[in-house]
Amino acid sequence: MNLIDKIFKFNGGINAETKKNISTSMAVEKIEIPKKLILPLRQHIGNMPKIKVSTGDYVLKGQLIAEADGNVSAAIHAPTSGEIKSIEKLLIPHPSGLPDYCIVIAPDMKDQWIKKSSIDWKKIGLDQTIKLLLNSGIVGLGGAAFPSHLKLGLNRTNKIDTLIVNAAECEPYITCDDMLMREKSEELMKGIQLVQELLGAKETIIGIEDNKPEALDKINFYINKKSSITAKVVPTIYPSGDAKRLIYLINGIKIPKQKRAAEYGIQMFNVATIIAIYRFINFGEPSLSRIVTITGNLHKPRNYEVLFGTSLKDLIKKSGGQINKNNTFIMGGPMMGFKLPSIDISVTKTMNCVISAEQDMIEEKNEPLPCIRCSKCAEACPVELQPQELFWFSKSDQFEKAQNYNLFDCIECGCCSYVCPSNIPLVQFYRYAKSEIIADNIAKEEAGIARDRNDFRILRLEREKKERAERNAKRKLESSSNDKSKLIEEKRAEIAAALGRINKDEKIK
Numbered sequence: 001m002n003l004i005d006k007i008f009k010f011n012g013g014i015n016a017e018t019k020k021n022i023s024t025s026m027a028v029e030k031i032e033i034p035k036k037l038i039l040p041l042r043q044h045i046g047n048m049p050k051i052k053v054s055t056g057d058y059v060l061k062g063q064l065i066a067e068a069d070g071n072v073s074a075a076i077h078a079p080t081s082g083e084i085k086s087i088e089k090l091l092i093p094h095p096s097g098l099p100d101y102c103i104v105i106a107p108d109m110k111d112q113w114i115k116k117s118s119i120d121w122k123k124i125g126l127d128q129t130i131k132l133l134l135n136s137g138i139v140g141l142g143g144a145a146f147p148s149h150l151k152l153g154l155n156r157t158n159k160i161d162t163l164i165v166n167a168a169e170c171e172p173y174i175t176c177d178d179m180l181m182r183e184k185s186e187e188l189m190k191g192i193q194l195v196q197e198l199l200g201a202k203e204t205i206i207g208i209e210d211n212k213p214e215a216l217d218k219i220n221f222y223i224n225k226k227s228s229i230t231a232k233v234v235p236t237i238y239p240s241g242d243a244k245r246l247i248y249l250i251n252g253i254k255i256p257k258q259k260r261a262a263e264y265g266i267q268m269f270n271v272a273t274i275i276a277i278y279r280f281i282n283f284g285e286p287s288l289s290r291i292v293t294i295t296g297n298l299h300k301p302r303n304y305e306v307l308f309g310t311s312l313k314d315l316i317k318k319s320g321g322q323i324n325k326n327n328t329f330i331m332g333g334p335m336m337g338f339k340l341p342s343i344d345i346s347v348t349k350t351m352n353c354v355i356s357a358e359q360d361m362i363e364e365k366n367e368p369l370p371c372i373r374c375s376k377c378a379e380a381c382p383v384e385l386q387p388q389e390l391f392w393f394s395k396s397d398q399f400e401k402a403q404n405y406n407l408f409d410c411i412e413c414g415c416c417s418y419v420c421p422s423n424i425p426l427v428q429f430y431r432y433a434k435s436e437i438i439a440d441n442i443a444k445e446e447a448g449i450a451r452d453r454n455d456f457r458i459l460r461l462e463r464e465k466k467e468r469a470e471r472n473a474k475r476k477l478e479s480s481s482n483d484k485s486k487l488i489e490e491k492r493a494e495i496a497a498a499l500g501r502i503n504k505d506e507k508i509k
């Protein structure tokens with residue numbers, strides 16, 4: 001068996017029911033331009049972009065409306081032409097349910113583009129190309145939303161040998177990448193070729209789960225024996241799509257904690273992100289839309305290609321609404337997603353899937369029972385942690401010990417909670433412990449800053465006092481020496497006057 005056929009199975013993971021076929025029976029439907037687009041400014045990891053438009057402005061499709069603020073940021077563009085109606089705080093897809101800044105566009109239905117032009121990246125060079133990508137608005141569309149120009153090489157220090165294309169899509173229910181590969185395989189393969197060249201990588205390996213035979217057939221159609229691109233089929237086991245798990249499955253390299261894949265000559269991109277990069281370089285199109293899976297307890301679950309900013313509520317309506325009305329929706333997958341506080345939100349770059357919760361998802365689990373030390377959680381943990389110990393330390397607020405047991409390596413995949421016979425919501429305890437540690441660190445940092453500020457203030461006051469004293473002493477000295485000189489002058493004048501008188505008297509004599 002050669003390396004390309006060998007699979008390096010990682011520890012643990014689970015075989016959950018995938019429920020993917022619910023949303024793959026129909027082709028991706030392209031949604032028409034809606035009457036209103038709501039574009040949250042926070043759709044990615046990093047700084048919030050700087051707004052470049054005002055209410056009342058007319059914008060063209062693809063026009064920059066918010067510019068990346070620094071390197072770790074991403075721009076936002078108008079998904080179609082129209083008028084900027086408002087810039088205000090509105091609900092965004094976030095577990096907090098708190099509003100945040102959004103740009104609202106009223107489309108004029110003309111869908112008029114800005115002047116687009118392709119990028120001759122070989123001519124302008126990689127650095128210039130990556131600078132242009134900084135304002136392409138492209139972020140990881142697999143859900144991570146990390147700005148793509150950073151992965152492509154801004155300030156790149158590591159040589160990349162292998163591009164790994166993440167086509168695993170391991171969470172149950174989510175099928176947007178599967179459908180994209182089935183329907184846009186040619187564009188994807190051209191994109192892979194381009195990204196491989198941009199990275200200067202020798203080879204590309206597409207990691208795809210064995211539950212996507214149609215997509216695999218489409219990809220294999222474009223792969224020939226001489227190609228530097230290969231597809232590697234990995235078993236359907238959650239969480240095979242986690243970056244470090246997929247790298248291990250494919251080439252047996254274990255990326256240690258606190259290390260990045262790039263340090264091992266590997267860079268990874270999701271399939272949808274690759275197509276976005278391809279369209280930007282080849283057609284000058286920034287990131288304006290994505291495919292989103294709307295599935296679960298709905299009459300017509302399906303994948304839709306939508307402009308960013310499209311109403312989620314409208315998509316749910318388009319999918320026939322809920323079969324059993326329970327008003328519970330999950331964004332992302334059932335393992336790592338979160339319950340949406342409201343569906344009065346819009347589609348963003350991170351929204352790969354929305355699940356209308358099935359009955360078994362919302363039924364209250366039985367009350368948690370005490371841990372019976374069965375070790376099932378440890379067997380399921382793909383990061384090889386000790387979940388039961390982490391649970392105990394988190395529950396008893398022994399945060400230092402939890403950190404010593406590598407709490408922050410936990411990827412919150414939920415495998416441990418899934419297998420726990422005592423129904424303990426383990427991940428919730430880890431999230432609690434992490435948030436407490438982070439809050440404590442912030443408080444310490446703030447206290448440190450306050451202490452530093454106070455120390456600085458004391459030093460400044462002491463320095464000022466000393467300077468004042470020195471100035472006073474100098475002034476005193478100057479004034480006393482002035483007094484002395486004045487006295488001497490006066491004495492001199494007196495002596496001169498006396499001498500003058502004596503001389504005069506002598507002359508009279």
Ligand code: SF4
Nearest residue numbers: 371372374375377420
């Ligand atoms: S699976 Fe649950 S009961 Fe078993 S050791 Fe882990 S936490 Fe305890």
Ligand code: SF4
Nearest residue numbers: 381410411413414416
């Ligand atoms: S949630 Fe964390 S501790 Fe539990 S299985 Fe996943 S990585 Fe391991």
